[in-house]
Amino acid sequence: MRELQIVDAAELATAYAAADYVVVLDGDSLPLRVGLPATDLEAYAPAARYAFITAWNPASQPRSDSANEAADALLVAQLDAIGAVRHPAWAQDPDGGWREPGWLVVGLGEDDLLRLGLEFGQAGVLDWHAGEPVRLRMLMPRPSAAFGVANTEWVAG
Template sequence: MRELHLVNASELAAAYAAAQYAVVLDGDALALHVGQRAVDLEAYWPQRRYAFITAWNPASVPHSDAANETANAVLVARLTAMGLARHPAHAYAKYGDWREAGWLVGDIDEALVDLLGREFSQAGILAWTFGEPVRLRMLMPRPPQATGLDCIDWVG
């Protein structure tokens, strides 16, 4: 596992919070937005807890598609071994200049989500409880300059 070295964690968190997220269920892409409830998703696939996790671009450093696909295969093997229900998902920048494949996992414990995020050197993951807004979990201590963004949990 790599240690994350970020110049400005607060800016990174703001970018993650502003990103677009979607999960694919039976061919339909359902949008997820940090800070908003996932009403359509929860009606379609009710679970106690949800998490979006990716293995792409560890430590928030761009990697080749081949390296990202290899990391994704390892993540899939871990999720399968744990018996966790999942659906394909992705994250992307509003203007289409960045995209990452990932998985929406159901009924996963928050501590396990954090463990997997750290195992795959992710700076942040999404996690929330049914009926509550989608939250961003930054897997690092809260920086002193972090303000606003009530939908972000800093888990150092």
């Protein structure tokens, strides 16, 4: 497991919560937003639980495309090994200046999601149950300055 070294975890959580997330199902791009229900997505792919995870840019530190693609291939292999249903997805900042590929995973248990997020050095993942708002799960201790980051849970520490 990698240890995250984030200069400003509260700022990072705010950015993740404000990001646009998109899932591709049957050629359609379906948006996700932290704090809102994913009604269209849930109608397309009914399940009890959903998650968004990526292996790109651990701890939000830019890496080369080749390093990110290698990490993604390892994540895909682990998802496939546990029989997880996955769909291509991405996250991007609202201005479109940053975009990162990832996966919408249907039915992945909380323990597996958190384990994979930590193993791949991610600062956060998305996770929610059908009919509930999408929530951000930050995989680090909650900083004292993290007040007001709605729909965010700090998992570590």
